[in-house]
Structure formats: C-alpha cells, structure tokens
Amino acid sequence: MCATICHYTTTQALNSILRRDGVYLWATHYEHLNDPNEHIWTQGAIKQFLMDKYKITESDLTELYSKYPYIISFCAIPDYMNMWRLYCNDGHGIMLEFDYNEIFKESEKHKRQTNNEDWDMFLGVTYSSLKDLNKMFSVAKRAYTQLYEDCDGIENDLGVCTFIKNEDYNIEDEIRYVRMKENDILFSEQGECIPYENKDGILYRMREAELISYTEIKFIPSAIKKIIVGYRLNFEKTCEGIHAILNQYGDVYGHLKDNIVPSQIGII
Secondary structure, eight states: SSSEEEEOTTTTTHHHHTTEEEEEOOOOEESSSSSSHHHHHHHHHHHHHHHHHTTOOOOHHHHHHHHHOOEEEEEESOOOHHHHHHTTTTTOSSEEEEEEEHHHHHHHOOOOOSOOOOEEEEEEOEEEEEGGHHHHHHHHHHHHHHHHOOOOOOHHHHHHTTTTGGGGGGGGEEEEEEOOOOOOEEETOOOOOOEEEOOOTTTEEETTEEHHHEEEEEEEGGGEEEEEEOTTOHHHHHHHHHHHHHHTTTTGGGGGGGGEEOTTTTTO
C-alpha cells in the first residue's frame, strides 16, 4: 500500500479543486476516460459469468453497464514523466499529493449499503490481457473483498470491473476512486431488470464538442499534502498564483504553503 498517491492535473483546475470546506475532485463517467471501451472490454469477457450468476439477460447487463460508474484517477508514482506527458501537457501542469489513508477513509464512509444511496470504491487497478480477464477479475474481486465487507451482489461485481484495464495502460500505475451512482436495481413483477438512474449530483461540462458528465467528490483539506509544479512551468510565478489561491481560505490550507516544490524531472 502506498503512503501517498498522486493526481496530475492542470493549473487552471486548482481554483475549483481547493475550496474552503474541502478538496473537490471531479469523478468523470467512464465513457469519457482515455480508454472509453475499457469497461465494455471487461464486460465482454465475463458477461456470461454475470448473466448466469444473476439470471439476467445480455440486454439487461448492457443497460446496467451504460450507467456505471464515475471515476477519479490517481497514480502511485510521484513526479512521473509518463503522467506529466499524458495528463499535464508534457509538464505544463501540477501534481497533487494525497494521503492514501485519508482517501480510503472517505471511501469507507460511503461503502456499499442496503439502502439506495451512492457508494464508493477505492482500489488499485489490475492490468490484464484479454485471455487472462477471468483470472484478473478474481484477483481484483479478492483485493476488493479484503478491504470492504458485504461486497457480493451484481452492483459490486460490476464495480470491480472498473478496476481492470487493458495491459497496454500499465505504465499509468493507476489507483482509482470510483463512485457508483446506479445502485438501485429494480425488478418488475415479470422478473424484468429495471435499472433506476440516480441523477442527484451529476454535473456537465463541455470538452471541445463533447458533453462530459461528472460528479464532485469532497475530501478533507488535510488529505492533500503537497503540490509539485510541472517542469515546463516557471516555478516562481506558478507559486505566486498557488499562494494567491491558498490565501483566499485563511489557514484552511496553511499546511500547503511550505509544501509547494518544483518537479525534479530534468534536474540532475
């Protein structure tokens, strides 16, 4: 287990992430991630297993998948060249370092319950080839079971699929915080599966010509421990901007003021 985890983002995002009452991160619907087919890819390999286990049709399963889930991506590696290039325009961004335990505690507050509330999952990603997907599903489910109690049920099995990615993405060393919005699965008197979609807290933004759905997840201010400034940015000027944001909130983020450091990429 990592002591800290990292979130790579833009400097512009910091103003909406840091607020007086907490740290807000966007959990984006899986269809808008860098590999939009990843969840469907997993489903294709294990769908017969899920259909047999829960006695539902393929169309029911496809409908359920279409509404799952909302994801925040973290990385286990700080100041990581691959992540700077992929998510910070080759170093034109910032890295936020978070306390792993604080993020996990937040997920425990919202773990799967028997009521109709949203629930969260927090787990490292398992990378797999197509031929090993069934085995990797068992590995991911076992890891999830060790962290959370009462984790059986189709909702949780679908959630576990979120933590399995194509091995081509293993350079990301990803840890995911997942919010499951579609947690009330109804059945009609005829036994038909009727997924109920909970839209509470769902927001929308435009990315070029694409409408992106997301939800905000709040963490306590002390969950964030450090800010690393990307290697393509002017460190002094970027620090001035970050301090201006921090100063809006008095002492709420006082612990960060001496924990803004430059990336070591390219520095010998």
